[in-house]
Amino acid sequence: MSPLLSAFCLALLGIVASTSACQFPDTPLSSNITDGFSIYVQNASIPVIHNRVLNFRPNGLDMHLVLRPAGEPTNDTLYLQNGRVIYNTLHAVIDLEYDPDNSTTKIFMTDRTYHPVGIFQPVYGCNPETDALQIELEVATRLTDPPVNGGKVGIRRVVDTYEFRYSPPDNSLLTPEWLSVTLVLFRNG
Ligand SMILES: *[C@@H]1O[C@H](CO)[C@@H](O)[C@H](O)[C@H]1NC(C)=O
Ligand SMILES: *[C@@H]1O[C@H](CO)[C@@H](O)[C@H](O)[C@H]1NC(C)=O
Ligand SMILES: *[C@@H]1O[C@H](CO)[C@@H](O)[C@H](O)[C@H]1NC(C)=O
Numbered sequence: 450m451s452p453l454l455s456a457f458c459l460a461l462l463g464i465v466a467s468t469s470a471c472q473f474p475d476t477p478l479s480s481n482i483t484d485g486f487s488i489y490v491q492n493a494s495i496p497v498i499h500n501r502v503l504n505f506r507p508n509g510l511d512m513h514l515v516l517r518p519a520g521e522p523t524n525d526t527l528y529l530q531n532g533r534v535i536y537n538t539l540h541a542v543i544d545l546e547y548d549p550d551n552s553t554t555k556i557f558m559t560d561r562t563y564h565p566v567g568i569f570q571p572v573y574g575c576n577p578e579t580d581a582l583q584i585e586l587e588v589a590t591r592l593t594d595p596p597v598n599g600g601k602v603g604i605r606r607v608v609d610t611y612e613f614r615y616s617p618p619d620n621s622l623l624t625p626e627w628l629s630v631t632l633v634l635f636r637n638g
């Protein structure tokens with residue numbers, strides 16, 4: 450290919466890349482999602498966790514959050530009610546196993562009402578590989594007293610499993626062991 454032609458192709462690619470970002474619907478997403486869903490995580494720069502599915506690992510009456518193949522599938526049984534992630538009588542909370550070294554806290558599902566609840570906001574995004582429209586869950590608030598707005602979800606490796614944790618916003622203590630992810634909704638496997 451001539452240099453001129455390859456420059457033209459690169460320019461064309463640039464146009465395609467800059468215009469291929471998927472289009473978001475005009476209607477904003479509600480903090481209620483009544484159609485049951487499952488969740489997977491994305492971070493294309495961390496292949497070991499990229500595109501892996503959130504599974505439940507029963508712990509007494511609670512469900513701990515781990516990456517497949519650990520745990521059991523959630524089978525599209527999750528839904529969102531006023532920003533709360535719900536499964537049966539359980540809801541997602543951000544509490545316990547606080548690690549002062551990096552100021553991160555466990556996320557899990559429980560029916561106990563005294564743990565600080567995680568409130569999530571659904572937002573539109575584009576799949577980094579297929580550019581398909583997707584719905585992501587961002588941390589809106591951790592309902593401590595006073596509440597903390599923002600923050601993010603990450604994965605931590607514990608021996609042979611990967612568990613879900615929360616970091617508050619502007620956390621300067623995070624190390625490369627913190628694997629920051631986007632939570633993405635999916636259905637039907
Ligand atoms: C979400 O659903 C609850 C009832 O489950 C309702 O009280 C609330 O108004 C709904 N919120 C929105 C934004 O639709
Ligand atoms: C998902 O379905 C499997 C197979 O029916 C079942 O064993 C498992 O308990 C289900 N998980 C949840 C979270 O309902
Ligand atoms: C937080 O620090 C502890 C102790 O240094 C470490 O074991 C753990 O992996 C760290 N967690 C994250 C999410 O960075």
Ligand SMILES: *[C@@H]1O[C@H](CO)[C@@H](O)[C@H](O)[C@H]1NC(C)=O
Nearest residue numbers: 492493494495628629630631
């Ligand atoms: C993916 O991981 C990289 C490297 O750890 C981090 O800089 C980036 O913010 C993460 N992306 C998302 C969407 O969490």
